Each structure stands twice: as structure tokens, then as C-alpha cells.
């Protein structure tokens with residue numbers, strides 16, 4: 001059975017893009033993979049996090065994953081900082097990765113923008129920590145959204161250079177599993193930006209804990225154009241906001257964009273947004289409800305993460321100890 005590693009930052013409440021690009025896929029992969037699911041709190045602090053909020057968001061996020069169908073008994077769910085192997089391997093990878101490789105990472109450029117000098121060095125070397133997250137478990141498959149594809153390629157470059165430098169076939173090749181539908185969900189306010197839990201505007205995203213009224217309001221206010229829904233996908237060209245809403249509908253209804261368009265062709269975005277609200281609420285309301293129930297027993301969530309960390313550690317510790325021996329520690 002292939003081992004999967006997957007991470008999500010507890011830097012806010014998971015949003016619909018996280019669900020369609022990652023979480024839903026994770027739930028399905030559990031059937032035929034050995035899965036390590038990680039709340040990456042060390043990645044989260046690459047940008048400022050309020051400590052109390054980080055702690056509570058980590059628990060909320062664990063609850064949302066469990067409510068979405070992650071099985072923390074058959075698989076592993078834990079938070080990154082609880083297993084020291086991640087930090088130790090990341091340091092070694094800081095010494096393997098070339099600066100030129102990091103300079104090519106588009107996510108850093110997107111996040112830092114023009115104000116590069118004022119960002120943490122952690123944000124810059126973040127892809128090295130991500131490589132360590134995966135390779136500390138010798139995971140071979142990583143389900144991610146399209147936004148993480150470049151970091152996965154870097155992970156393979158690091159593994160190859162390490163293997164080459166030390167003359168070993170130590171690390172395996174890692175394969176990105178990118179879900180075909182809604183690999184990239186865009187912001188509701190700006191169709192050219194990805195939906196993100198760290199976007200300053202909460203109107204830009206549907207959060208996994210939003211109630212039906214909030215969802216309806218956000219979708220009603222979502223940016224669109226005045227045109228109707230076209231007959232085929234070509235008619236969505238140059239209409240990023242319209243395309244995004246149709247893509248979200250198709251992903252949630254488990255159907256194709258062509259199918260959605262053939263059902264709603266000629267409709268204005270007023271009525272389409274109402275139909276979209278229904279499919280979004282149908283998916284999110286039960287998860288939000290179960291999350292609320294799980295949040296009532298914080299102790300149980302803490303214990304679940306602790307047990308996950310112990311099992312994660314049992315896999316990662318021997319691998320990273322061996323790496324430390326290989327480099328001469």
C-alpha cells in the first residue's frame with residue numbers, strides 16, 4: 001500500500017477550496033492508502049499567528065477533518081510541531097536546496113509581493129520544510145491542489161540531490177495527486193486570485209463552519225458579470241468569476257462543467273446562484289454541524305492528536321535518525 005502525506009495549515013478556518021482541492025480527496029484516498037494527515041502549525045507561523053488563536057484553530061481544524069470523514073484511528077492525524085523529525089530533516093534540507101531553486105518558487109513571490117525584505121526567512125524556506133514533511137515518512141504520494149505542484153517538484157529535486165550527494169537511493173520519488181475537478185477554486189471577490197483562508201476578506205471564501213444564511217449571502221455577493229450562462233465551456237472564456245461558480249457547482253454536484261451548462265444554459269446568475277447555494281449548503285451544513293458537536297469535547301480532540309503524533313513519530317523517527325547518520329551526525 002502506498003503511503004500518503006498531506007498537510008493543511010491551521011492558519012484559519014478551512015475554506016471551500018481546501019475542501020474541494022484537498023480534504024474531499026483525502027477522505028476518498030483512505031480506502032486504499034496508508035495516510036498521514038498533518039496540521040502544519042510550523043508552516044502557519046511563517047506569517048504572524050496569534051498564539052491562542054493558533055492553538056484553538058488547530059483543534060477546530062482537527063474537528064473539521066474528522067467531521068469531513070477523516071478516520072484518525074485507521075490513519076494518522078496530528079500536528080506537525082509535535083514530531084521533532086520535521087524540523088530536524090528540514091534543517092538538513094536547508095543545506096541541500098540551492099538558493100536558485102527557492103528563488104523560482106512562485107508562491108513566495110505571490111505571498112511576499114514587492115515587500116520581500118519584510119517577510120520571515122521561514123516563509124522563504126517553507127518548501128524545504130514541506131519536503132521534510134513528506135520525506136520524513138518516505139511518502140510516495142501527496143494529494144495537493146494545483147497551487148502546490150511546484151513545491152512537489154522541488155521536493156523531488158531535493159530528494160534526488162540528497163541521494164546523489166550521499167551516493168544512495170535513500171528517498172523515493174514523490175507523485176502529486178491533483179484532483180481533476182476544481183483543482184483551483186478562485187476567490188468569490190476576484191476570479192484571478194485563489195480562494196484562501198488567509199485572504200483578509202472573509203467575503204472572498206466560504207468557510208467550512210459557515211451557516212446556510214452566511215453561505216447564501218456570500219454567494220449572492222460573489223462577483224459575476226451580467227451575461228447569462230453559456231451553452232458550452234468556450235462561452236466561459238474571459239469570464240473568470242462566472243467560470244469559477246460553474247466549476248464549484250460541478251465539483252460539488254460531482255458532474256462535469258458541460259453538464260452543469262447544459263442544465264442551466266441561458267439562466268442569469270441570480271437564479272444560478274440560488275441553485276449553487278443549495279449544493280454548497282448540502283455539502284457544508286452536515287460537516288459544520290458535526291464540527292460543532294466534536295468541538296464540545298476538546299479533551300477528546302487533544303487526545304486524538306496526541307495519539308496521532310505518537311504513531312507519526314514511530315514512522316518518522318527511524319527514517320530521520322538514519323538521515324542524520326548518513327550526513328555524519
Ligand code: ADP
Nearest residue numbers: 009017018021022144145183184185195196197
Ligand atoms: P490556504 O491557502 O487556504 O491557507 P493551505 O496552504 O493550507 O491553504 O492548503 C491546504 C490544501 O488545500 C493544499 O493541498 C492546497 O493545495 C489546497 N488548496 C488551498 N487553496 C485551494 C484552492 N483555492 N483551490 C484548490 N485547492 C486549494
Ligand code: NA
Nearest residue numbers: 009196197198
Ligand atoms: Na496557505
